[in-house]
Amino acid sequence: MNILVTGGAGFIGSHTVERLLRDEAGQITIIDNLNDYYNPAIKRENLKALGSRVKFRQGDITDQLFVAETFDVGQFDAVIHLAARAGVRPSIEQPELYIDTNIKGTFRLLEAARRTGVKHFVSASSSSVYGVNKKVPFAETDPILQTISPYAMTKMAGEQMCSNYSHLYGIKTVSLRFFTVYGPRQRPDLAISKFTRLIEDGKPIDKFGDGTTRRDYTYIDDIVDGIIGALNYNTGPICDIFNLGGSQNVSLNDLIATIEQALGKKAAINQLPEQPGDVPITSADVSKAKALIGFKPTTTIAQGVPKYVEWFRDMRARGITVC
Numbered sequence: 001m002n003i004l005v006t007g008g009a010g011f012i013g014s015h016t017v018e019r020l021l022r023d024e025a026g027q028i029t030i031i032d033n034l035n036d037y038y039n040p041a042i043k044r045e046n047l048k049a050l051g052s053r054v055k056f057r058q059g060d061i062t063d064q065l066f067v068a069e070t071f072d073v074g075q076f077d078a079v080i081h082l083a084a085r086a087g088v089r090p091s092i093e094q095p096e097l098y099i100d101t102n103i104k105g106t107f108r109l110l111e112a113a114r115r116t117g118v119k120h121f122v123s124a125s126s127s128s129v130y131g132v133n134k135k136v137p138f139a140e141t142d143p144i145l146q147t148i149s150p151y152a153m154t155k156m157a158g159e160q161m162c163s164n165y166s167h168l169y170g171i172k173t174v175s176l177r178f179f180t181v182y183g184p185r186q187r188p189d190l191a192i193s194k195f196t197r198l199i200e201d202g203k204p205i206d207k208f209g210d211g212t213t214r215r216d217y218t219y220i221d222d223i224v225d226g227i228i229g230a231l232n233y234n235t236g237p238i239c240d241i242f243n244l245g246g247s248q249n250v251s252l253n254d255l256i257a258t259i260e261q262a263l264g265k266k267a268a269i270n271q272l273p274e275q276p277g278d279v280p281i282t283s284a285d286v287s288k289a290k291a292l293i294g295f296k297p298t299t300t301i302a303q304g305v306p307k308y309v310e311w312f313r314d315m316r317a318r319g320i321t322v323c
Contacts, residue, residue: 007083229293245284
């Protein structure tokens, strides 16, 4: 099987490619623009670890010619689309950038998939699409009446585009709503990364709100299990959506305590008001994913955070800035 992984040099992408290589899934091609949203050296280290077993093409998914040439050469059987501009708060500051990358970029990929006969398209969505959902846990059947950030809006648009291409052109599409993914190689702008770095350096951390907001943290290995399950999902509707969450609802206060324990250091707190665009809780109903794609998250936050801390300290010891 020839598989394209967009964003394959990044956090979730590099772990996914590792799993595909370990499973001997076929020829893997990565496209990534190695942008400076965070230190590109981290992505280059990820690529270096993957070695010569993958084909790498540096470019942007919004570049029509680049995408078309990549698909013409690759003749892909399947696409795992993980490239995106991520983050709720930056999307409020730069909505046009998010619209361009997440909507236009996804459109470019789906068009190229249609033109070259790709049969299977797995795409990363987000729990952010649920907005302020009063029903907990969140289920795929819940009505989504309002998103509350440009990032969430672009992810909802991506799901709808996948639906269009399934209906019109017969491409099997699976959208995966990720719930707060964490682990080694994660983006430095995420809470666990920022808190770890600042506590390690003896600097205060910004805590927005009273610390009672809760997130469904999902360890990277569990997320990759779900992605591979979606790639192998050949039954059911031609267009489908799955929640991928860790089924462990953790408050901000408990998260900080867990990081403190893993580091062996106490945090200095800079108390701030709640941020616009943040939701009070995310909680995944993963019963559908368990039943249909064999998704069974197993890593607890108490197990996963020390693994991230170990990676963080190793990168620092090697002189690579994790920020």
